[in-house]
Amino acid sequence: MTAPALADNAGRVLQSGQEYMVVTNYPNNLHVIDVATDEVYKSCDLPDQFGPGTAIVSPDKSRAYVLSNRYTTLYGIELDSCDMSFRAVLAQAPGELARSMYSFAVSADGKELYTVANPSQKNLDHYVVGDPRLQVYSTDAGLDAKPIRMFPAPRQSYLMQAADDGSLYLAADNIYRIDVQTGEREVAIGVRDWERKGYGQPDVLYLWPKQQVSRDFTILYAAPKFTDETEDMDTAEFMFGFYNINLETGEMETQDFAPVTEVYFTGARSPKDPSAMYAVLNRLTKYDIATQKLLASQELDHTYYVLAFNHAGDKLYLAGTFNDIGIHDPETLNKIGSITLPGGDMSTTTPQIFIR
Incomplete structure (x- = not known):
């Protein structure tokens, strides 16, 4: 069965007070669903290659941040226009490959975006695995966003979410509470270290x-x-x-x-x-x-x-x-x-x- 082609509705504006769902799928789509009618309200084309397509909605509900391009790039897609307004490649050096394992979040005030990048250096005949980094971006950095702060991060980092008090909670071998200004972290909930x-x-x-x-x-x-x-x-x-x-x-x-x-x-x-x-x-x-x-x-x-x-x-x-x-x-x-x-x-x- 062939799936229907995307409708030409990218410019359809979201309505204040309405409930929506954002979801992505292959080959490179971001869909907005009207929860009242359970119908696809609009569809946006995502750039580059797909995967995993994980989306997080900004606190003001104007933008969807999407981890895609085979886990290597974060995008900010304006939900009203489908325009890309933010793009951050996680690799920070020539020859470096860096991926995030679903590990990104936006601050409660919407001003910063956080992610853990897992880097490796691609050499002529071997790879060198690097140390994970917590990379902090300003969400108004545009299409060539660079980290404004970077800190060491624990290995096995995956999910994270930002709290209203400014803390960042990161799940890895334990669930950590991180100070996003200094990078200092403490165990919030023990997982490997639970007693x-x-x-x-x-x-x-x-x-x-x-x-x-x-x-x-x-x-x-x-x-x-x-x-x-x-x-x-x-x-x-x-x-x-x-x-x-x-x-x-x-x-x-x-x-x-x-x-x-x-x-x-x-x-x-x-x-x-x-x-x-x-x-x-x-x-x-x-x-x-x-x-x-x-x-x-x-x-x-x-x-x-x-x-x-x-x-x-x-x-x-x-x-x-x-x-x-x-x-x-x-x-x-x-x-x-x-x-x-x-x-x-x-x-x-x-x-x-x-x-x-």
């Missing part, structure tokens, strides 16, 4: 920097929970849980929500009912966090990587993989609709929902 009595080492696989409507920075973990003081792995129960930082208040949580019975890639609490945790990969599930009981489950047409709620919490969107976005009822988990995107699959795109 949680009765538990073994947690494991994390989470690549989607979702800007949740509740202003939560949530990452799932799986960890063995021991049944007694012998800490015998053969009798341990493996649990799913979540790390959470509220970006408005700074409140932090580490909380189990379910036994491990299948694999999930992402999860989120509803803005309407934060007592329930939703998770997705091959099935969509809903758990009561306090009792860790499965409340509902729904078989899916295919795998979805990432989920997102609208602001009212009455619609749940599933994205990633193919070029369709599934729409589900958060109460029953029944499928209530679908959005077919012009173009190809979404790969590891991250849907971002916002009100203009």
